Amino acid sequence: MADLAHSQVTAGHDGGTRRDFLILTAGALGGIGAACAIWPFIDSLNPAKDTLALSTTEVDLAPVQAGQRLTVAWRGKPVFIDHRTPEEIKAAQDVDVASLRDPQPDSARAKKPEWLVIVGVCTHLGCIPLGNKPGDDRGQYGGWFCPCHGSVYDTSGRIRQGPAPLNLVVPPYDFTSDTAIKIG
Amino acid sequence: MAVPPASSPASGYSRLIRWIDYRLPFVSFLEHEFTDYPTPKNLNYWWNFGSLAGIILVIMIVTGVVLAMHYTPHSDLAFDSVERMMRDVNYGWLLRYIHMNGASMFFLIVYIHLFRGLYYGSYKYPRELLWILGVVILLLMIATAFMGYVLPWGQMSYWAATVITNLFSAIPVVGNKIVTLLWGGFTVGNPTLNRFFSLHYLLPFVIVAVVGLHLLALHQHGSNNPLGIDTRGPQDTMPFHPYHTIKDSFGLCVALLVLAFFVFYAPNFFASADNYIPANPMVTPNHIVPEWYLLPYYAILRSVTFDILGIPAKLLGVVLSLGSIILLFFVPWLDTSRVRSARFRPIYRLVSWLFPIDAIALGYVGSQPPEGWVVTLGQVATFYYYFHFLILMPLLGKIERPRPLPISIGTAVLEATGGLSTAGSAERH
Numbered sequence: 001m002a003d004l005a006h007s008q009v010t011a012g013h014d015g016g017t018r019r020d021f022l023i024l025t026a027g028a029l030g031g032i033g034a035a036c037a038i039w040p041f042i043d044s045l046n047p048a049k050d051t052l053a054l055s056t057t058e059v060d061l062a063p064v065q066a067g068q069r070l071t072v073a074w075r076g077k078p079v080f081i082d083h084r085t086p087e088e089i090k091a092a093q094d095v096d097v098a099s100l101r102d103p104q105p106d107s108a109r110a111k112k113p114e115w116l117v118i119v120g121v122c123t124h125l126g127c128i129p130l131g132n133k134p135g136d137d138r139g140q141y142g143g144w145f146c147p148c149h150g151s152v153y154d155t156s157g158r159i160r161q162g163p164a165p166l167n168l169v170v171p172p173y174d175f176t177s178d179t180a181i182k183i184g
Numbered sequence: 185m186a187v188p189p190a191s192s193p194a195s196g197y198s199r200l201i202r203w204i205d206y207r208l209p210f211v212s213f214l215e216h217e218f219t220d221y222p223t224p225k226n227l228n229y230w231w232n233f234g235s236l237a238g239i240i241l242v243i244m245i246v247t248g249v250v251l252a253m254h255y256t257p258h259s260d261l262a263f264d265s266v267e268r269m270m271r272d273v274n275y276g277w278l279l280r281y282i283h284m285n286g287a288s289m290f291f292l293i294v295y296i297h298l299f300r301g302l303y304y305g306s307y308k309y310p311r312e313l314l315w316i317l318g319v320v321i322l323l324l325m326i327a328t329a330f331m332g333y334v335l336p337w338g339q340m341s342y343w344a345a346t347v348i349t350n351l352f353s354a355i356p357v358v359g360n361k362i363v364t365l366l367w368g369g370f371t372v373g374n375p376t377l378n379r380f381f382s383l384h385y386l387l388p389f390v391i392v393a394v395v396g397l398h399l400l401a402l403h404q405h406g407s408n409n410p411l412g413i414d415t416r417g418p419q420d421t422m423p424f425h426p427y428h429t430i431k432d433s434f435g436l437c438v439a440l441l442v443l444a445f446f447v448f449y450a451p452n453f454f455a456s457a458d459n460y461i462p463a464n465p466m467v468t469p470n471h472i473v474p475e476w477y478l479l480p481y482y483a484i485l486r487s488v489t490f491d492i493l494g495i496p497a498k499l500l501g502v503v504l505s506l507g508s509i510i511l512l513f514f515v516p517w518l519d520t521s522r523v524r525s526a527r528f529r530p531i532y533r534l535v536s537w538l539f540p541i542d543a544i545a546l547g548y549v550g551s552q553p554p555e556g557w558v559v560t561l562g563q564v565a566t567f568y569y570y571f572h573f574l575i576l577m578p579l580l581g582k583i584e585r586p587r588p589l590p591i592s593i594g595t596a597v598l599e600a601t602g603g604l605s606t607a608g609s610a611e612r613h
Binding site for chain 1: 347488
């Protein structure tokens with residue numbers, strides 16, 4: 001009986017047996033099935049629909065004077081809105097772009113030069129840089145300064161010094177009128 | 185009939201116990217592993233810290249389970265539920281302070297235990313997996329402690345969670361997707377708090393399971409000892425009970441005194457005042473520092489301030505920081521010396537003391553704002569940390585000339601205690 005079973009399963013002509021084939025295909029199918037079954041568990045950890053629904057913020061810019069900086073919340077993060085003065089705009093535009101760690105001209109970061117809209121989260125490890133409140137340390141480039149690990153940003157929110165790898169992020173936003181924006 | 189003869193394990197117990205033991209050999213298991221279990225005669229007090237760590241783990245789980253009964257894992261309610269625990273819940277302050285300071289105690293004990301292993305070469309053949317399981321426990325402890333620190337939802341909780349989860353953003357290409365996945369949102373928020381609570385409750389039981397494997401591996405070949413030579417028979421060993429049960433009990437009393445001192449007289453010694461301010465996603469505290477037991481890794485993280493070979497400083501900092509623990513997995517193979525104990529390795533003995541000094545220096549650097557000479561000290565200490573494991577350990581095994589090893593533990597003990605008169609009484613047990 002055992003001899004018969006043995007002769008049947010070893011009858012493959014290219015070295016593999018029917019049993020090898022069944023083990024391989026069943027194992028592969030089971031493995032793929034298990035991998036697919038893991039996905040719902042992982043994806044359940046991604047932002048839920050109600051979290052995604054809270055993703056736009058509208059801001060009235062009319063009361064913000066030149067030189068003032070405003071902080072608003074968007075997706076639970078602070079967004080810095082800077083009504084830049086002509087000197088600040090000039091400082092941001094006069095920089096040699098090629099010399100920057102994350103090269104970006106100021107024109108690519110501000111839809112209207114007098115309004116800079118950036119996410120106020122340091123691109124190093126997520127602290128909130130100082131500089132948006134009167135009296136804050138703005139760092140040597142007059143922009144923002146992160147107290148956690150010492151990153152310095154300029155008046156365009158670009159990284160100039162310290163450990164952060166990237167410029168402060170410009171969120172998606174649109175001017176809904178001359179003095180109002182919708183972020184997100 | 186079913187009751188086994190008196191000569192079987194668990195003999196000397198009542199018929200009921202023997203009836204049970206014949207079917208479920210629990211009593212024989214305990215006798216074999218915790219009573220008769222042979223331990224080297226010459227273990228010193230450094231060998232107390234393993235069982236001590238186990239007891240602290242139990243204390244953490246017991247206090248943690250009760251605290252969870254009073255805690256609300258919601259970002260709007262968590263902070264207040266912890267304050268209620270402190271003010272209104274009967275003995276809530278005591279349970280929370282034991283849990284908070286117990287975490288520091290746990291790490292202190294485990295770091296001493298780890299240093300003991302490094303000094304006496306406890307990771308060498310045939311205890312490599314025992315050591316590796318220990319490093320796994322350390323990693324699980326760090327993850328558990330970090331998530332526990334987030335639960336009170338104070339300013340430090342929130343910003344520690346932000347900074348640490350942001351470390352994953354250093355991973356090329358998928359980094360930001362992973363961070364969003366960890367958060368369950370666009371910032372650290374309620375979904376993050378919920379999952380951290382779930383995992384903080386789960387991981388201690390995973391630690392218990394790995395501790396079980398750690399003990400299984402330990403009992404396979406028995407404890408290493410200060411001489412680092414193998415036991416050769418009953419003349420080199422003594423039973424765990426009563427000798428180590430009593431010695432460990434004494435050590436436990438001392439440890440509990442230390443814990444009690446902090447719990448009752450300096451409960452917030454290791455805590456940060458900022459964590460008694462509710463979490464505010466719009467304001468970062470001026471000086472973020474982790475708990476003391478994570479400071480060295482934090483210092484390594486911050487010490488990379490420049491890009492190397494096109495690798496961004498941020499990614500490199502994360503890799504070196506995590507690598508400082510991952511490196512421990514390879515210690516059994518990085519150390520090329522066949523002599524276990526540093527007692528017989530004149531150069532390694534010195535070097536093995538430089539290592540904790542380096543770790544403490546890194547801890548100091550991590551606690552300070554990253555300015556001036558502190559940055560340089562951090563860079564030197566980070567370099568030395570890697571130099572110790574990657575250069576000194578493999579090299580010393582090749583060039584160092586070890587001192588002669590004693591013939592056996594028994595003879596070494598007799599020489600140290602001055603002769604055979606004491607030996608007679610020891611052999612009788």
